[in-house]
């Protein structure tokens with residue numbers, strides 16, 4: 001860690017001038033980093049991925065500098081307030097009036113400018129380091145498309161399409177595994193943000209942005225859309241699931257399979273294919289090829305429905321189809337006006353899409 005600080009600061013502040021900052025920053029860091037395993041954390045202060053760690057270090061440096069300035073200014077203020085307070089023995093005459101001091105004014109102009117300049121350089125360097133990271137040949141490549149209000153997730157090299165839950169391999173020091181994301185939007189501007197993995201990056205219509213993540217622990221990382229994109233912006237939730245390499249390979253193999261037709265759910269399948277569900281959804285190996293809504297090929301492999309608006313249980317699935325607006329007001333999925341029996345049949349069919 002010291003070496004990284006020196007890499008940033010060495011050329012700027014040679015010698016031990018920033019020893020206090022370094023001690024503060026590194027001391028705080030060791031006690032905080034890796035304290036929060038994924039699954040419950042959405043904090044930039046518990047990074048578990050290289051780009052997030054870079055942002056975290058820069059944020060910590062900035063916060064430390066600000067804290068030191070605050071302590072100096074606040075301390076001087078408190079000192080003068082107490083030291084030069086009005087005393088009982090004071091007469092009521094005015095103290096000597098002083099009009100300016102070139103030295104002091106110069107000092108408190110130049111010093112902040114230098115501090116801000118150093119912070120700009122460090123921030124620019126961190127940003128450049130993250131953005132200029134080349135994709136290694138074995139990097140996983142994923143395209144993420146933002147929609148109102150869900151995430152389309154495509155693995156072009158693996159032939160997999162899913163939604164809202166991004167599965168990636170975990171990265172170990174011995175065998176690093178980076179995931180590069182190509183970010184696009186189908187409608188308005190969105191922003192991909194999983195705080196423990198990387199900073200925010202916008203998904204903008206007619207433009208391709210990119211970012212990368214490198215989760216260092218297995219588990220589920222929570223995130224959300226970070227750019228206001230309409231009424232259900234708050235429920236455009238995101239999960240990144242980091243697997244061990246073997247487990248990831250199994251997930252890939254399972255996702256690449258087409259689902260076998262189960263004769264027991266023939267009625268439900270027929271109802272599904274006779275409604276306009278097929279115009280918006282894809283189910284691999286069938287005539288359903290819609291791209292407007294999430295791919296349903298392996299719907300039941302996902303933990304949530306409607307981009308995290310509800311858990312993916314049979315009850316919620318049924319409620320979602322009965323009236324999407326009850327679960328996610330403003331959702332673009334139409335109410336198909338299905339009867340109770342049709343709903344049961346379709347749910348039975350969808351439950352086979354594992």
Ligand code: CUA
Pocket residue numbers: 146147149189190191225226227228229230232233234236
């Ligand atoms: Cu998508 Cu906010």
